[in-house]
């Protein structure tokens with residue numbers, strides 16, 4: 001089984017930082033004004049308000065969320081709201097989601113080989129499905145059988161990976177986790193998963209050396225994973 005991260009692993013960091021985040025930042029005020037009373041939206045706005053000291057003013061909530069986007073906070077409420085906002089961008093064809101060609105090819109190849117493929121990203125599960133459903137390589141959602149976001153726990157916590165293994169009904173050692181972030185791989189390894197550091201030159205112009213890779217197998221593209229999966 002292969003469990004993969006998205007940003008920096010299947011897809012470029014710059015697409016997320018330079019296209020998705022600014023789109024959500026710009027659209028937030030209008031989105032909150034239009035949907036503030038939708039229960040699915042209000043639930044997350046109230047989480048933000050509570051965390052901010054129970055302020056109730058939506059303008060302050062919007063500013064707080066925009067600050068979190070600028071700081072790249074991987075907060076579950078922010079990620080849920082971003083996913084709802086990006087939906088319009090994908091539907092209107094304002095953008096398609098970046099995926100490295102080697103990643104799209106490998107996911108197709110592994111799926112054809114009968115490999116179970118799952119995603120674990122800080123992006124919400126609906127955002128992940130939009131991302132893979134509107135990728136540069138077309139609709140890839142059919143390749144992925146399981147989707148996990150931070151509702152299962154933080155990506156740097158070993159317990160999250162144990163929960164994912166449980167949900168996949170697999171022993172952790174049967175799962176190969178792919179990520180660009182060493183701390184995420186450390187947590188997955190602590191839970192017993194096998195790990196691969198994806199170190200793409202486009203995202204990390206200074207490749208990670210053996211010490212920074214912290215013992216994780218390092219690749220620069222998905223085709224190098226064929227030999228070890």
Ligand SMILES: CSCCC(=O)C(=O)COP(=O)(O)O
Nearest residue numbers: 006007121122123127128131
């Ligand atoms: C799939 S939604 C866009 C990505 C995103 O919001 C994000 O935070 C990605 O983090 P990742 O865990 O995939 O590195």
Ligand SMILES: [Mg+2]
Nearest residue numbers: 005007008180
């Ligand atoms: Mg990542």
